[in-house]
Amino acid sequence: MALELRHLRYLLAVAEHGNFTRAAEDLHISQPTLSQQIKQLERMVGVQLLDRTGRTVRPTDAGLVYVEHARRALRDLAAAERAVHDVQDLSRGDLRVGVTPTFTAYLVGPLAAALHDAHPGVTLTVRETTQDGIEAALLADDLDLGIAFTGPGAHLPGIGASPLFTETLGLVTGPHTTAAADRAPVPVRSLNDRHLALLSRDFATRGHIDAHFGRHGVHPPIAVEADSVQALIEIVRRTPLATVLPDAITDGHPHLTRVPLDPPLPTRTVALLARADAYCSAAARAFTRLAHDHVAARAYAPAGPGGPGGPAH
Structure with missing residues (x-):
C-alpha cells in the first residue's frame, strides 16, 4: 500500500485535536475510518506514531518527528500548488497579509485600495494579529506577507524583513484640549499629572510607550484603555484626554493635534x-x-536602525 496525502492530513488532525472523535468530526469522516487509516500509516512506516493509552492521544517520540516532517511536506506542497497556479499577469490570484493592529488604522486601507485598483482579480485576505502571530503564520505558510516592526534580534529564525519606513509616535490631543497649551513640546515628566487614554497592554505599541515612560520615571494616570485605535481616536475627539499614537494616524485626522514630547519616543x-x-x-x-x-x-x-532614545523594536 502506498502512502497517500490523506494519511498525513489524518495524522496531523489527530495530533492537533488529541482525540480521534474530534479529529474525525473535523475531517468529516467516521472515527473507525480514521483509526483504520492511522493504523495503515503506522504499518507503512513500521513504527507506532500515536500513544493511545492516556485520555489524550499524543504523538510518540517517533510520531513527533514524523508529524513535523508531515506538516512541512503538506506546507511545501501547498506552496507548490500556488506557484503552479500563480498567474504572472495578475488577472487572478490570492494574497494573505498579516498586520499588527495599529497598521489597520492608516496603512491597510490605502494598500488594499491600491492593490484592488491595479489588480482587481487578486483576492486579498488581511489578518490582524500580534507580531509573534504573524511570524508563526508565515513559517507555517498560513500567510504570504506581514507588516510589522523590525530590528536587531527581532524575528524568529527563517523570517526575512524588508524595511519600509520609520514610524514615530507622539502625544495626541483633540478639540477639547486648549490649543495654546499644546504648541510647545511637552516634557515627558509632566505626564505624571495628565490623564491618558492608551491602547491596552496586549498591544506591542503599548509596551513601547510604557517602556519609554518607565525610562523617565513617568507613571501617568490611565483613564481609559482601549483595544482599538479607532476607539482611542473617538475618545480623544470627545474628551480632554490625550493619547499616544503614530504620527501617520494623526496626520490623517484633522481634528487631532500632534504634540511633541521631550524627550520623544x-x-x-x-x-x-x-x-x-x-x-x-x-x-x-x-x-x-x-x-x-x-x-x-x-x-x-x-x-x-532606530531613533532617538533607543533602537527600533
Missing part, C-alpha cells in the same frame, strides 16, 4: 515580513511594490 522601523525561503508569488511582488510606492508618495521617513 524612540522611533520604530516598519517592515514587510516574509518567510525567507518561501515562494514569492506575483501578487506578493505586486503588493510589495505598491507598499514601497505608497510610502514614497506619503513621504514617510526612510527606514533606519
Whole structure:
C-alpha cells in the first residue's frame, strides 16, 4: 500500500485535536475510518506514531518527528500548488497579509485600495494579529506577507524583513484640549499629572510607550484603555484626554493635534515580513511594490536602525 496525502492530513488532525472523535468530526469522516487509516500509516512506516493509552492521544517520540516532517511536506506542497497556479499577469490570484493592529488604522486601507485598483482579480485576505502571530503564520505558510516592526534580534529564525519606513509616535490631543497649551513640546515628566487614554497592554505599541515612560520615571494616570485605535481616536475627539499614537494616524485626522514630547519616543522601523525561503508569488511582488510606492508618495521617513532614545523594536 502506498502512502497517500490523506494519511498525513489524518495524522496531523489527530495530533492537533488529541482525540480521534474530534479529529474525525473535523475531517468529516467516521472515527473507525480514521483509526483504520492511522493504523495503515503506522504499518507503512513500521513504527507506532500515536500513544493511545492516556485520555489524550499524543504523538510518540517517533510520531513527533514524523508529524513535523508531515506538516512541512503538506506546507511545501501547498506552496507548490500556488506557484503552479500563480498567474504572472495578475488577472487572478490570492494574497494573505498579516498586520499588527495599529497598521489597520492608516496603512491597510490605502494598500488594499491600491492593490484592488491595479489588480482587481487578486483576492486579498488581511489578518490582524500580534507580531509573534504573524511570524508563526508565515513559517507555517498560513500567510504570504506581514507588516510589522523590525530590528536587531527581532524575528524568529527563517523570517526575512524588508524595511519600509520609520514610524514615530507622539502625544495626541483633540478639540477639547486648549490649543495654546499644546504648541510647545511637552516634557515627558509632566505626564505624571495628565490623564491618558492608551491602547491596552496586549498591544506591542503599548509596551513601547510604557517602556519609554518607565525610562523617565513617568507613571501617568490611565483613564481609559482601549483595544482599538479607532476607539482611542473617538475618545480623544470627545474628551480632554490625550493619547499616544503614530504620527501617520494623526496626520490623517484633522481634528487631532500632534504634540511633541521631550524627550520623544524612540522611533520604530516598519517592515514587510516574509518567510525567507518561501515562494514569492506575483501578487506578493505586486503588493510589495505598491507598499514601497505608497510610502514614497506619503513621504514617510526612510527606514533606519532606530531613533532617538533607543533602537527600533
